[in-house]
Amino acid sequence: MSVIETLLPPQPAPPEVVKPYTVQRLIGRIVLGVWLAAAVGVFMIVVDGWDPAKFEKYGPSFISGLGVTLLLVGCSVSLGALISLPLAFARMSKNKVLSWFAYAYVYFFRGTPLITQLFLVYYGLGSFRPELQSVGLWWFFRDAWNCALLTFTLNTAAYQAEILRGAIESVPRGQREGAAALGLPSQIAFFKVILPQAMIVALRPYGNEIILMIKGSAIVAIVTVFDLMGETRRAFSRTFDYQMYIWAAILYLIMVEILRNLWAWLEERLTRHLKR
Numbered sequence: 001m002s003v004i005e006t007l008l009p010p011q012p013a014p015p016e017v018v019k020p021y022t023v024q025r026l027i028g029r030i031v032l033g034v035w036l037a038a039a040v041g042v043f044m045i046v047v048d049g050w051d052p053a054k055f056e057k058y059g060p061s062f063i064s065g066l067g068v069t070l071l072l073v074g075c076s077v078s079l080g081a082l083i084s085l086p087l088a089f090a091r092m093s094k095n096k097v098l099s100w101f102a103y104a105y106v107y108f109f110r111g112t113p114l115i116t117q118l119f120l121v122y123y124g125l126g127s128f129r130p131e132l133q134s135v136g137l138w139w140f141f142r143d144a145w146n147c148a149l150l151t152f153t154l155n156t157a158a159y160q161a162e163i164l165r166g167a168i169e170s171v172p173r174g175q176r177e178g179a180a181a182l183g184l185p186s187q188i189a190f191f192k193v194i195l196p197q198a199m200i201v202a203l204r205p206y207g208n209e210i211i212l213m214i215k216g217s218a219i220v221a222i223v224t225v226f227d228l229m230g231e232t233r234r235a236f237s238r239t240f241d242y243q244m245y246i247w248a249a250i251l252y253l254i255m256v257e258i259l260r261n262l263w264a265w266l267e268e269r270l271t272r273h274l275k276r
Contacts, residue, residue, distance in 0.1 A: 065231030076152035084160035109158035122147040148220040167202035207263035
């Protein structure tokens with residue numbers, strides 16, 4: 001008997017498994033319908049109440065506030081990245097003094113609300129005006145922008161340090177042993193072998209941190225920094241038109257969506273060698 005005769009004849013495809021219509025699916029459909037209806041309703045309200053005169057008058061202010069938001073977040077994230085590297089090393093250090101100092105720093109800034117930290121810097125340090133003037137630092141702390149930048153930098157440095165520490169510790173020990181077997185010095189092995197792999201692991205958490213900083217930056221309007229939310233509050237106080245907040249929400253959504261897609265492209269680009 002030939003091999004062809006022993007083969008099984010083609011079989012039909014298995015029947016498709018029909019998923020039962022559960023209560024959870026019903027609730028999900030209802031919630032999705034409510035969200036769609038709300039989105040359509042908001043869109044119709046915006047279209048019906050569109051006032052070109054207001055848009056022409058306050059549009060430039062919104063763009064100016066958007067620039068302030070991007071500048072504040074960009075500077076604080078960049079400066080926080082510089083601080084997070086030695087802070088992450090201190091967290092992983094065997095020196096108990098450095099390790100406990102870094103732990104206390106991270107614990108405080110991750111465990112307290114960002115708005116509380118902003119008030120402590122802006123209002124708390126502002127109460128020490130004579131002392132700050134005596135050491136020549138009052139020029140810095142009297143400006144709300146500087147206080148916001150300092151607060152955001154210290155806050156994001158704590159989060160970025162933990163992201164970086166976790167990413168470095170996630171690199172398999174075999175990578176370090178392999179670098180040592182090749183005779184690479186420890187510093188070169190870290191920057192050429194360990195850190196690039198750690199940055200790939202930390203890429204997505206870094207993106208999430210930047211998105212959270214963009215949304216959290218709205219609180220600086222409370223201390224008279226006219227970012228996007230500050231300009232929105234000022235426009236609303238003059239018009240009492242709730243659409244000002246809708247415009248701000250749309251701009252925040254655009255920023256987050258652009259960053260999300262950019263980060264997804266960057267992650268796909270950097271991890272293309274890992275795809276199978």
